[in-house]
Amino acid sequence: MGLQEYFAQLGRGVDLVAECSGLSAPDLEKMGASAQDAAELIGLHTIYFGPTPYSGKQRSAVNSARRNGHTLSTLHHIESFTRRVKEQRAAWNLRVELCATPSEQVTAVARRRLREMRAPREYCERVLLRQHPNGLATLTVTGNGLDMADAFRTIDHKRPGASFIARMLGKADAATTRTRVTTMVVLQLEDYGTILRRERDDVMVRTTSGAVITGAQLVERACANEGLVTIISRALGPVDLYRFERFASVKQRTMLAAEHPTCAWPGCNTPAERGQFHHLTPWSHGGETNVVNLVTLCSYHNGINEDDPNAPPRRGRLTRQGGTVVWQPPHTSR
Template sequence: MNGRQILNLFTTSGVTILRDVYQCSPHDLAGGLMSLNTARKYTRLATVFFGPADSPKVQRDAVTLAEARQLSLEYLEMVNKHAKKLTTRGVAWKLRAELIAFEGTFEEVEAYAKKRVMEEGGDKPKQRGVRLGRVVDGLRTISITDTQRRITDLEKTLDAGIKHDEGQPRSEALLEPFWDLVEGTGTGLIKPEYRTVIAIGLNDFAKVSCGKGKDVVVALSDGTTMTGAEFINAAMEGSLGDKLYVGLFHPTAGPVNLYEARFASGKLRTLAMAENLVCPWPDCNVPADRCQVHHIDAHKHGGHTKPSNLTMLCKYHNGVNNDDPDGQRNKRRPGKPKRGKPNRGRMRRHRGKVRLHTPGGKLVSNSHDLSSMGAMDLI
């Protein structure tokens, strides 16, 4: 049995594993290969699915279906993570059963679970405020929660004060500019001027311009959103600058041209940012304002510097992208271990949109909220 077969057996036996784990103490499970915390996590999950419940029939039916569908431990853990937020008697088990029966990928089921929990009032919205952690090894942590606009403006202010050192982690680089701002020795909070790209479709722009776009929400390349009313207010305050840039996009070919731009390099970057407001690599959340321009077909392999061959990638994913045209890296003879960098896949343009082409041949989009609000999604 090879590694993939072992993994397949493990991921299709969630109920079988929990049924046996229910009879065990976490101290019996824990050992050289499993930590006590992991053992406790599994025994708690087993108690949910096989222990006493406020809806025993729903529980039995849900467990039977989960076993028939060969759901994994990870899947059942995800189901329980969301369902346990509902505290009304019987409601949590009703949702567990609903999620176990739901057809879709793991990510689709999780997105649906979040939506259902919100509908049932189980998830409380985050509260604005400042939170201070306890002292650990002589250090303390401060956490600030506020509107996306205020925090992003703060981030831009701190970014402007960074003394660039390629080897320094970003979190460390932001620390001294933060204290300069707090102590009054910095530049003061930067009022944003939107050279950040604002992606808005022509129809929505017409509504907003006529004062009828209060319900319109547009996405920005700094990772935030704004309403139609905020868009108009920014224009009235002069935050949008004195020049309007209009990008033209083709539904299947992608970016075509940018009008009213002065320099070709800036033009191409702006088009790429308008298309992808965050790095398009799956699960990445780095806004386009902090990304690098990436040639989809590498320049060294004959790729042209034209709108349809460019996208935005964060520094990390720009580095791990496989630029080889055949999608291969580290070719090896059978039985020989791979050396060097692993093949993570490469960005491709498919039906007009930029997606990750995995080594296994799948085309995967970023699921970040702003990934579906760029220019190509507005036409």
């Protein structure tokens, strides 16, 4: 056989496999094949021409392999990937795709498909310690994402081991940096109305019902208690940003009731369960909705408390000093 004929035969990989029909490995060995080649040919014949519940996929794979001129080497290469797939249907789907893929792209396509088939790794809380020959060790801890992020922020990356151990032993000076998570809601302005003008620090919006309201009122009506809310116009882009985490959570209410079982105003005994939750630094002046800035007040005292922090309290106001909520009498400086 000349080289030209040899190379021509290489492109007939699937046809060479088909010619093994009715033959066994010993038969092929008698024809001069090595034991390994004989076993591999019989194996390929079983896959591409043997009985299978996926005969339609089998025919498709054979036709594609013939059309692409896949060699025996390429067919073996394809099978090195398909045998990694346990489920038969999925294996046949991969085989069909790889047979329809040019030989030079088989590896890339196969690896991509195998990655896609791989089940997502399940993570759980755990700790591992690996000792290294040079006296160092690696401690791997898997835990709550926010807690791990907080811990990571406290580590000095120039001396990670020493700083981590110092913190674990309570010898570190740096305060832990907490990761703040804030909900962001985006409102498409055109879904609610059109922008008319800007007044002071807000925008005026004409709603689809014809009413003119501020952007803050629009946000309050659309999605109260959602953290941060941004109004975006499809034509103008971002219009304004609003904080809207105004109301105390159930957990905060429980903590506040523990601090003040009754209204915190001096002399008032209205139970906390019938009270309201007041911002010491008013929400309108940037006060946060957290326990330090909240206090339990009855509806009456919540109404008369002077909210403007820059004005003298006409009827008194509550403030927090040194961790304790105190009443500031009228006509006194803060």
